[in-house]
Amino acid sequence: MEDDTDSSAPPVVPATPIFTSQTLIVASLSLAIACLAILVFFTRRKSKSSGNLLLLVGPPDGGKTAILSTLVYDQTLPTHTSLQTNSSAVALPALKKTLTVVDIPGHPRIRNQVNEYIGDSKAIAFVVDASTVSRNGPAVAEHLHIILNALTSLPPSQVLPSLLILAHKSDLLKSGAAALATSEILAVNRVKTILERELEKRRVSQSGGVGVEGLGEEGERTEMGGLECSGEKGTFQFNGWEGGEVVFLGTSVKVGKAIEDDEKGADGLSALRHWMEDNV
Incomplete structure (x- = not known):
């Protein structure tokens, strides 16, 4: 009897699985990279x-x-x-609304009160005396480190308040008849340079497994976070701070002098007022 099987038919080749182990590994890596990118995006909340x-x-x-x-x-x-x-309400005439400004004492034993208000804040203005920061840099950086840590410790679902660093008393840096704008720029550059240097010292000290005792006002050992930066070797720079954008403004006031209506746009707090009106 003849075999009914067609000997000319091609042999049956098993189908290749759509998802091989190698394909699954590549897909898993791609998903992990995508999740990491999303995480970084939301980490720099602006x-x-x-x-x-x-x-x-x-x-x-x-x-x-x-x-x-x-x-x-x-x-x-x-x-x-x-x-x-x-605390007091500050009028913003251009917006026909008010903003509550809270002045939190800077004494080391009570400065952590900032944690009671940070969740309801629109912005945090860190005030630095630009005329004395050269000699008080470590203590000022210690205080700012506390603020940076508090901001980056907020829940991921919460939008971060904006961070301003006010290089205050900029008028004390003027020489001769230098313009106010020049003294403000000088104050900002001085404060930014000194704080980046001192915060980098704290970051390096911590990354080396050593606390930052002795670098600040209280001389306490601390392992706070908040100094993470993008960029080469993670060197601390405000432009790369992973907590978001940091705005620097030069400010000054004249004790005892009343500000007339036509002077509000040109006094030592004009940059701060403009920022408040643009960002509230």
Whole structure:
């Protein structure tokens, strides 16, 4: 009897699986890279916070209370070192609304009160005395490190408040008849350079497994985060800070001098006022 099987038919080749182990590995790596990119994107959160507070923070005698009184009363009142939080509503005529400004004392034992307000803040203004930062750099950087750590420790679902660093008392850096704008730029450059240098010291100290004791005002060992930066070797620079954008402004006030309506656009806080109106 003849075999009915067609000997000329091609042999049956098993089908190749669509998902091989190699394909699955490549797909898994691609998914991991995509998730990492999304994570980095949301880590550098730059959207505006929905809060309605501007927090004035920073070391004692930096000029926080003087800034608050000038914004509220259009006059810089004599102040003294305070151990109590002050808050006032500041009018923003161009927007027909107000913004609550909270002055948080800079004393080392109570400066952590910032954590009570940070969740409801629109922005945090870290006030630095530009005329003394050269000799007080380590202590100022320690205080700022606390703020950076507090910001980056907020839940990922929460939009970060904007961070301003005010190079205050910029008028004290003027020489001769130099223009105000020149002194403001000088103040900003000085404050930024010194703080980046001191924060980098803290970052290197921590990354080497050594606490940053002795680098700050209290001389305490700490392993706080908040100094992570993108870029080569992670060197701390404000432009690469993974917490988001950092804005620098030069400011100054004149104690006892009332500000007339036609002077508000040209006084030592004009840059801060403009920022508030543009970002509230």
